[in-house]
Amino acid sequence: METIKLTIDNKEVEVEKGTTILNAAKKLGIDIPTLCYLHLDDLNIENKPGGCRICVAEIQGRRNLAPTCSTKCEDGMVVKTHTTRVLNARRTVMEFILSDHPKECLVCAKSGNCELQDMAHRLGIREIPGAEYAAVSTYKFDTSPSIKRNLDKCIMCRRCEMMCNEVQTVGALSAVNRGFMAAVAPAFEQNLEHSTCTYCGQCVAVCPTGALTEVDNTPDVLRALADPSKTVVVQTAPAVRAALGEAFGLEPGTLVTGKMVAALKALGFDYVFDTDFAADLTIMEEGTELLDRITRHLKGDKTARLPILTSCCPGWVNFFEEYFPDLKDVPSTAKSPQQMFGAIAKTYFADKIKIDRKDMVVVSIMPCLAKKYECQREEFSVDGNRDVDFSLSTRELAAFIKQANIDLHSLEDMDFDAPLGESTGAGVIFGTTGGVIEAACRTAYEIYTGKKLDRLDFTELRGFEGVRAATIDFDGLKLNIGIAHGLGNARKLLNDVRSGNSQFHAIEVMACPGGCIGGGGQPLHLGNSEILKARAAAIYNEDRKKPLRKSHENPFIIKLYEEFLEKPNSEKAHHLLHTRYFDKKKKIIVKQ
Amino acid sequence: MSSIKIELRQEDITKIREICDSFNKDPQELINILHSCQEHFGYLPAEVQEVISAETGVPVAKIYGVVTFYSFFTMTPKGKHPISICMGTACYVRGAEKVLDEFKKELGLQVGQTTKDGKFSLSSLRCVGACGLAPVVLIGDKTYGRVAPDDVKNILKEYE
Numbered sequence A: 001m002e003t004i005k006l007t008i009d010n011k012e013v014e015v016e017k018g019t020t021i022l023n024a025a026k027k028l029g030i031d032i033p034t035l036c037y038l039h040l041d042d043l044n045i046e047n048k049p050g051g052c053r054i055c056v057a058e059i060q061g062r063r064n065l066a067p068t069c070s071t072k073c074e075d076g077m078v079v080k081t082h083t084t085r086v087l088n089a090r091r092t093v094m095e096f097i098l099s100d101h102p103k104e105c106l107v108c109a110k111s112g113n114c115e116l117q118d119m120a121h122r123l124g125i126r127e128i129p130g131a132e133y134a135a136v137s138t139y140k141f142d143t144s145p146s147i148k149r150n151l152d153k154c155i156m157c158r159r160c161e162m163m164c165n166e167v168q169t170v171g172a173l174s175a176v177n178r179g180f181m182a183a184v185a186p187a188f189e190q191n192l193e194h195s196t197c198t199y200c201g202q203c204v205a206v207c208p209t210g211a212l213t214e215v216d217n218t219p220d221v222l223r224a225l226a227d228p229s230k231t232v233v234v235q236t237a238p239a240v241r242a243a244l245g246e247a248f249g250l251e252p253g254t255l256v257t258g259k260m261v262a263a264l265k266a267l268g269f270d271y272v273f274d275t276d277f278a279a280d281l282t283i284m285e286e287g288t289e290l291l292d293r294i295t296r297h298l299k300g301d302k303t304a305r306l307p308i309l310t311s312c313c314p315g316w317v318n319f320f321e322e323y324f325p326d327l328k329d330v331p332s333t334a335k336s337p338q339q340m341f342g343a344i345a346k347t348y349f350a351d352k353i354k355i356d357r358k359d360m361v362v363v364s365i366m367p368c369l370a371k372k373y374e375c376q377r378e379e380f381s382v383d384g385n386r387d388v389d390f391s392l393s394t395r396e397l398a399a400f401i402k403q404a405n406i407d408l409h410s411l412e413d414m415d416f417d418a419p420l421g422e423s424t425g426a427g428v429i430f431g432t433t434g435g436v437i438e439a440a441c442r443t444a445y446e447i448y449t450g451k452k453l454d455r456l457d458f459t460e461l462r463g464f465e466g467v468r469a470a471t472i473d474f475d476g477l478k479l480n481i482g483i484a485h486g487l488g489n490a491r492k493l494l495n496d497v498r499s500g501n502s503q504f505h506a507i508e509v510m511a512c513p514g515g516c517i518g519g520g521g522q523p524l525h526l527g528n529s530e531i532l533k534a535r536a537a538a539i540y541n542e543d544r545k546k547p548l549r550k551s552h553e554n555p556f557i558i559k560l561y562e563e564f565l566e567k568p569n570s571e572k573a574h575h576l577l578h579t580r581y582f583d584k585k586k587k588i589i590v591k592q
Numbered sequence B: 001m002s003s004i005k006i007e008l009r010q011e012d013i014t015k016i017r018e019i020c021d022s023f024n025k026d027p028q029e030l031i032n033i034l035h036s037c038q039e040h041f042g043y044l045p046a047e048v049q050e051v052i053s054a055e056t057g058v059p060v061a062k063i064y065g066v067v068t069f070y071s072f073f074t075m076t077p078k079g080k081h082p083i084s085i086c087m088g089t090a091c092y093v094r095g096a097e098k099v100l101d102e103f104k105k106e107l108g109l110q111v112g113q114t115t116k117d118g119k120f121s122l123s124s125l126r127c128v129g130a131c132g133l134a135p136v137v138l139i140g141d142k143t144y145g146r147v148a149p150d151d152v153k154n155i156l157k158e159y160e
């Protein structure tokens, strides 16, 4: 490793060659402000278009100020980060950005959590010279089932473009036009709904301003709660409990399961249930399908295609429908846990409590924005009545709790309601990359071999590598398992499947880096993998503490099959718990 | 879900594919591919960009980004009589901008647009190598030299 020495603000520092001034300064505890810059540490991806120039510093011997986020250190360099010239330049840049920005903080969805607002505060901006006269550029407003785009608030940092193109390889967004009309937009400036967007929400999760936000469904939920004729049922996804606390100032990785349940009860939900229960159900269906396909395949049945792909992530489903429709019979047909829950709640449970499905409102709390779109898919409705009526993100729930004057910290822990609140540790780990396939292995192993597993922690399936592979020994049958998180990584495995070079029997895919814990609806982590790791550790902790850790041992799951569904993959189970996929790829039509 | 219907004639699809093939479908060659396609079709409609995307694997949003970034690409078809005004240095100092403004006013067009009846379109050019005649206006194959704003009405009359 070649190192170089330089001086920043009169302090000497030694760094590896190739280090930026920004990072060298960090080593010295000098925190140069940045705006467009974003570092996804785990993926080793940096967004540094060098565009905003907030991060400038003076380099001795150079005429121009240099953006430190994209300028590399040189031996003997002398850098000053807070001279009068630098401070003035930084202020001018900020004033320039703000002069073309709506002054709407009071009513902006991002207020209090906005990097631009924070920067104005940090730089002590008290007025914007000429703001009264300057025209603020306006751009059409766009809303889709999951995401709102208000580009008047866009500062062209292009973080969203980087997420969508480099990390997710979806390519729905690109910088378009120039000058005053510049924007980040889908092709032909169509609305997101008409682009290849998967609604993964990763662009929303990195946007420093209120330009990209989730669609807020809290008002819909509030209305349902206020309607005495409705029974309102809520389900919470596993990843929510591992991140919700962050919105209330708790350390990342603090589990708030019991407090979250108490808060939902205080909000007035009639039944507080757990999506983890539906995750156990997913394992029963998906695991059975997996074993069935593998056994048929081994017997030489050509219709049994391998690998089987997990299907519980709606962002991922949108992705393969758009980019790999030729492989649409490869994923499992099992619905996502969110939708399995809705289907059971509005049939089995509605019957139990003797109400009509139309009088039941099912709400889901999800770490994810794609779930908002998923619950609106036509195939998940019965006569126009959705199985899941509304989906709120973790962020929306946090805001909702605050609006209702509930102090999360002082709530006593409460338990989920029965019966759709009972779950095993296998359901919990659905929230992190590797968790779905680990849960499936726990159940499939015991069903296939008829033996008891003596080791439940499949540590070989855990971790944060973007693409992972492991071989699990099912008593002689060696199963090759692949795991991908982030759609760019999924694309790599899918390309192998398409070309027939995949060695895997089963592949787990989650659209978001880190899995659901890093979902587009979670408190923002801005690429800090320590936060993701803490959330994952919290989830594995909850799993370890559960008395039951295998889906097929969930007593309520056993009862549900006895009373209602008969057996996994039965006709009834197929009708309620499985789905089909559509070819959404653009077609080139020959004009006659 | 993408909803653009891409409808093109077979011969056009074949032509775009040929152009992409001649650049080995290399995403690095996108600008050249777009140039060749614009040369052939006269402009770059959405459909053409979609086919280029399918051939090269470059997301169509990126292609649109490039098309809207460079002023020499256009998404509107040229008029029957494409009008180009030279904005090179020589023409500029001799008042090309006033001439351009006059064309804009007479036709009610901005640069890059085409009249509703498809008759005229307006664009600006870099030096066309006839600086001695500055300011220079081209309409189709015809060159007009030393054009003054007052001449614009009469020039347009020739095409009625």
Ligand code: SF4
Binding pocket: A101, A102, A103, A104, A105, A106, A108, A109, A110, A111, A112, A114, A115, A116, A117, A153, A209, A210, A211
């Ligand atoms: S995006 Fe940020 S700075 Fe802009 S109005 Fe919203 S809170 Fe204020």
Ligand code: SF4
Binding pocket: A147, A160, A163, A164, A168, A170, A171, A172, A173, A196, A197, A198, A199, A200, A201, A202, A203, A204
């Ligand atoms: S939601 Fe995902 S796919 Fe859609 S624009 Fe954002 S990053 Fe791209």
Ligand code: SF4
Binding pocket: A153, A154, A155, A156, A157, A158, A159, A160, A161, A184, A203, A206, A207, A208, A209, A211, A212
């Ligand atoms: S929409 Fe947000 S993330 Fe994208 S360029 Fe604008 S400010 Fe940056």
Ligand code: FES
Binding pocket: A033, A034, A035, A036, A037, A049, A050, A051, A052, A053, A054, A055, A056, A067, A068, A069, A070
């Ligand atoms: S943070 Fe360095 S240029 Fe924007």
Ligand code: FES
Binding pocket: B086, B087, B088, B089, B090, B091, B092, B126, B127, B128, B129, B130, B131, B132, B134, B135, B136
């Ligand atoms: S500048 Fe117009 S022809 Fe040279």
